[in-house]
Amino acid sequence: MTDTKVQKLTGSKAMSLAIEQEMLKDDKIFVMGEDVGKYGGIFGSTTGLMDKFGPDRIMDTPISETGFIGAAIGAAAEGFRPIVELMFVDFHGVVMDQIYNHMAKITYMSGGNVKMPIVLMTGVGGGYSDAAQHSQTLYASFGHLPGMKVVAPTFPHDLKGMMTAAIRDDNPVVFMLHKTLQGLGWMDQIPASLGPVPEGDYIVPLNKAQVIKEGTDITIVAAQMMTVAAMNAVAGLEKAGINAEIIDLRSIKPIDKETIFKSVAKTKKLLIVDEDYLSYGYTAEVAALVASEAFYSLEAPIGRLAIPDVPIPYSSVLEKYVIPDANNIIAKAKEIMES
Amino acid sequence: MTDTKVQKLTGSKAMSLAIEQEMLKDDKIFVMGEDVGKYGGIFGSTTGLMDKFGPDRIMDTPISETGFIGAAIGAAAEGFRPIVELMFVDFHGVVMDQIYNHMAKITYMSGGNVKMPIVLMTGVGGGYSDAAQHSQTLYASFGHLPGMKVVAPTFPHDLKGMMTAAIRDDNPVVFMLHKTLQGLGWMDQIPASLGPVPEGDYIVPLNKAQVIKEGTDITIVAAQMMTVAAMNAVAGLEKAGINAEIIDLRSIKPIDKETIFKSVAKTKKLLIVDEDYLSYGYTAEVAALVASEAFYSLEAPIGRLAIPDVPIPYSSVLEKYVIPDANNIIAKAKEIMES
């Protein structure tokens, strides 16, 4: 952090400010996506940028994800630094080939001779009844595939710092913004979506988790809204006599295993909470890392909380049941402590 | 197994025989895909079927995976039972939306009112220098997403029995055939690709792993060519004094955890070997299942062997380095035994 002046911003403002500041410095950066222009991005990622940079640098596209994300790849190969938005991560299936077979692999396949400095930003997360095709996080669907850095910042400070880092990175970065953390006027307004953000530019590394609450009894690893849920569980955990250490993952790929190992070495217990599907999600990957590389730290079975391998249902009552919350975390943590 | 007459067949013949036998019984079954007609499927999955059933039931398609796999969904909703081939699993990115947002979710989203009896068969695996876009297994890319049963049989017996089960299932089944296990004339000919197959119809359940070698010292969990590699490691392991129990996973989703837990309860040690990418692969999911639900069985760190999070390189010397083999398995097992 090179700047000392700090303002309170929402997640979306923090992100768009990062884009703005980088665009002012480098005219090779441009933005493409559906409704990124006048609308400012459905989740506010490009708020105000159209007015500042005009339609040549903030480009609305047709609903042709393969076309325009593929075009970003072609433009990147020519020296541009495109930022492209896939409106909802749920839509990745119409364009995954361009993302994982090309954007992610061209650098490697070319023996390092072609750079792919692309930021693919995409909205993730549920909790507002947008149902099965608009509520997923799909962290692992991207984390599984080599060649992309995948980040999922929680707080406005990190949204800005990681966006700046992503734009400056010469490699493809999948930047997952959680809708509920954008601080949008038409969504649930939660405290975590507003926070202190330095005015100047700074970077937050793309591969570092962060201990956001220290504790001694159990390590809770989470990301985005599950980090918020874990923080919301703190009081209840304390009431149950559990002093949890909470790690905000921030980076889905690579996972910052050192930070996790260090914590588990202290707490001896681990609970992983994910808004993605249970099977093959980060609850699996983090558990496997610990069980293979920090095995002797563990004194109890690892706990996993995630979407129980069903699509996200529409009805609020059903949706609440499948997305982990603070109560689930407290119950699970107790179970681990007692096991 | 209801039949006693047994013949020796290759994987591809076993598969196509299953399709043939089911098609003879149910005229709602038809096959669609690229080169499934006269060519008989690039990996032989429809060998001879064109001659038997003609072009109305064995339909060559344009290179329009979203179009024809989407059409399979529409036909399934009308009561048909389509078998569709995605030639290489590597191409899933052009059609993943149809697969995971529709085929996999429609039954759930419709409250169980619409059935999706579709078999999506697809070729997986590397080892013959087909490079980064034609050599992946991507087991986890499908296993992660709810609504599909995902299988990856190894031996001709299971290819036939699981294909029969898949066709009869009223739910979407992703049927992954490993190219090297098809026993094709133009690929490496390995013993495992030829095996005893009952002549009549029978099913092998879609959710059961199988202990293919009993042992006492360490459990090795693998699938398809990694199962073959594990079997190839047996002699070397024995020489090192290690009596391994080998489990052929067969089902990627759901994972048959009981079979694994039972084995680990006996051996106390676990090595998982995967031809998919390391991060967020089945080495993660199996490790996490054991570390969370069978933790107290474990007496040593879990071992994971998989593609080390790089695309599959072309040059043989590089490709051999990234795909686990018997030697890697022996070395890793020794390491675990000594840890």
Added chain:
Amino acid sequence: MKDISKEHLVWMYTKMKMSRYFEERMEKAYMEGKQPVFNIGAGPVPGEMHLSNGQEPAAAGICVHLKKEDTVTAPHRPHHNAIAKEVDLKRMTAEIYGKKTGLGKGKGGHMHLFDPAVKFSCGGIVAAGIPHAVGAALAAKKLGEDWVAVAFIGEGAANAGAFHESLNLAALWKLPFIVVIEDNSWGISVPKSDSTCVPFNDVRAAAYGIKGYLVRDNDPFEMYRVSKEAVERARKGEGPSIIEIETYRFLGHFQGDPELYRDKEEVPTLRAKDPIERVKSHLIKEGMATEKEMDALDANIISEVDEAYEFAINSPLPAPEDALEDMFV
């Protein structure tokens, strides 16, 4: 316009009016629990809500030619299509309210309505329903039935790859398939001129050697006529068609859309040309119905819709753990 029978015109009017009234009630129902501070996730009808007020002719004008065995797929803005295909209105409304009695037991929601009894489905991914309709048309052909499959999409969807793959397949296999492009000028905030390289999508029929039709200015009568021809051709095995209709989006893309991107004058101009009124005045002018008969018709429509809302409102919610059911059948 003597070519359209009273029966058909009344049918169209009924579906259009029903759809309009359904949507108008939905506009209000959706805002329950979302005032004074709008929160998309709050209230008895949470989530995104895409209403179709103004687009009724596109649906009614073709569905009047369809029977129960014909298949319809629709996109994220599906209510008018569903109503014209005679989806069970009670269970559809209950689904939108997230109730156990809904078409999908509350699991689907407004973008995911499935009524296999009348072969209707829809989905939230732009253009994804097109190949499903192609598959239904393929099924009809395989069965030797004269059934037709219709995919409704927005003009924005005509630029998605699925459109092209589906049209090529349907034309190649000469399937009884029709795509209806509801050109409401906008894909969220993006005007057609910024998304589509040709002024009208009917010309894209040339790429598939099929018939292309264009209906100007949301004309319900012309929609009736071109659809009649397209459906008849499809039933006779003469292959697929593209129908594009210029239609009106009276509301925002979704409820809560600030609509800062469009001219304040646009909607009043469109509302002045309300297509439902056009059909009504035609019926009266041509002596096919009296004002009084129309009022009675309206009253029936309103009570049918109100009953559906009552059913939905009074239905029980699912139990939380129902979330784990219906994964596999």
Added chain:
Amino acid sequence: MKDISKEHLVWMYTKMKMSRYFEERMEKAYMEGKQPVFNIGAGPVPGEMHLSNGQEPAAAGICVHLKKEDTVTAPHRPHHNAIAKEVDLKRMTAEIYGKKTGLGKGKGGHMHLFDPAVKFSCGGIVAAGIPHAVGAALAAKKLGEDWVAVAFIGEGAANAGAFHESLNLAALWKLPFIVVIEDNSWGISVPKSDSTCVPFNDVRAAAYGIKGYLVRDNDPFEMYRVSKEAVERARKGEGPSIIEIETYRFLGHFQGDPELYRDKEEVPTLRAKDPIERVKSHLIKEGMATEKEMDALDANIISEVDEAYEFAINSPLPAPEDALEDMFV
């Protein structure tokens, strides 16, 4: 055919001949280590091998109009395209041999050749290179340069969604973009008539309001002419074009293809019309070159290709652990 200069014809001949000889040598090189029992993974050149013998006019006929700054993307059958775009032949051959000196240090292979110095790339996913060329054309427009981007594809790829999305984008944004459809009649074993609902893809230009060109019977001269127009139009900002050329696939889809699906007569008929011979005899007939000059030219070509093979064969393999490098830059 006085409209084509000697210089251009000789250039085209050179690239076509070079490509042909390159492929003929590759046919043999590929079989090394695969006899007597064919095994796709064996030998110094393992993996799939898609050769382009017969398709040379498609590449040379347009690349003669291109400069180094123009971009070319190619599909899984890329050698003739690469050679016409003047990709470094030594490093390309070394890549196909999986050597450390290859364009991709042995990581890419024959389907994944990247030579940024001449802006060439290719890939193994059908139609996926089309949007990359659109992106290059967009870059040219942003830079205010008169550069052009050309995407080569097979006729099978024209039915993929990426084709449609790319063409719409390129036309909408009026980009200097050209797609060249090499119609070799086959997509692996599927004839064009079973994959494409129209006889020729030039008509698909109507769907985008752009120019469509058709070159019959693999004619190198006609390919030259229409390409010239298309490239000039693109440079002048007049937008994209589709060029379809009927071309010949002399060999199987890939080496080892049993080709049971095609008539035994097809290839001899095509070979009799060898397009390289057509250019050669034209040069001689028109007095632009003598037999002797042509022989000398051939000798040069052969030695250049042979040198590339020598370079490849004598280059070192990568070290196994190099597999972990070049992931990120």
